[in-house]
Amino acid sequence: MSRRHSNRHASPLFLVATAAYTANCALGASVAARLIDTSRFRWLHHALYIATCATSAFAVVAGWSRGPRTAGRRAAVALLPAAAPLAAIPYLGTHSRRHPLVALAAAPFLIAGLVLSRSTIDRK
Numbered sequence: 001m002s003r004r005h006s007n008r009h010a011s012p013l014f015l016v017a018t019a020a021y022t023a024n025c026a027l028g029a030s031v032a033a034r035l036i037d038t039s040r041f042r043w044l045h046h047a048l049y050i051a052t053c054a055t056s057a058f059a060v061v062a063g064w065s066r067g068p069r070t071a072g073r074r075a076a077v078a079l080l081p082a083a084a085p086l087a088a089i090p091y092l093g094t095h096s097r098r099h100p101l102v103a104l105a106a107a108p109f110l111i112a113g114l115v116l117s118r119s120t121i122d123r124k
Contacts, residue, residue: 013059014075014117018110020055024048025103032100053086056110063117071119079113082106 027045030036038044060079066072085105092098 011072011075011117013055013062014079014114017052017055017059017079018114020048020052021106021110024052025107028100028103049086049089056082056086059113059117063113071116074119075113075115075117078116079109082109082113 024045027036027038027048031038031045056079060076060083063072063074063076063079066076085102088102089099092102
C-alpha cells in the first residue's frame with residue numbers, strides 16, 4: 001500500500017473530531033445566548049464533550065501510527081496540544097467566562113489537525 005493511500009485512513013477521524021467539537025461549541029453558544037433550553041437534556045453537551053475528547057484521542061493515535069514524515073503524523077502533532085484545554089474544561093467551572101475561552105483555545109489545534117490530515121504532500 002502506498003504512503004499516499006495510507007494517509008487517507010486517519011483523515012475521517014480528524015473530520016469527526018472537528019465536527020464533534022463544532023457541534024459542542026454551537027450547542028454551548030446557543031445555550032449561553034438563551035436560544036436553546038437544555039434543562040431537559042443537559043447530558044447532550046456532556047456527550048458531545050466526551051465524543052470530542054474520544055475522537056480527538058483516536059485521531060491522534062491513528063495519525064501517529066501512520067509513521068514519520070506523513071500527513072497523519074503531522075496532523076497528530078498539530079492536534080495533540082488540544083488535549084490541554086480539553087482536559088482543563090471540567091475543572092474550570094461552567095458558569096464563568098473562562099469556560100468558553102478555554103474551550104475555544106482548542107479550536108486552532110483541531111483546525112490545524114484537520115487541514116494537515118487532508119494534506120497529501122509527504123516530505124522526502
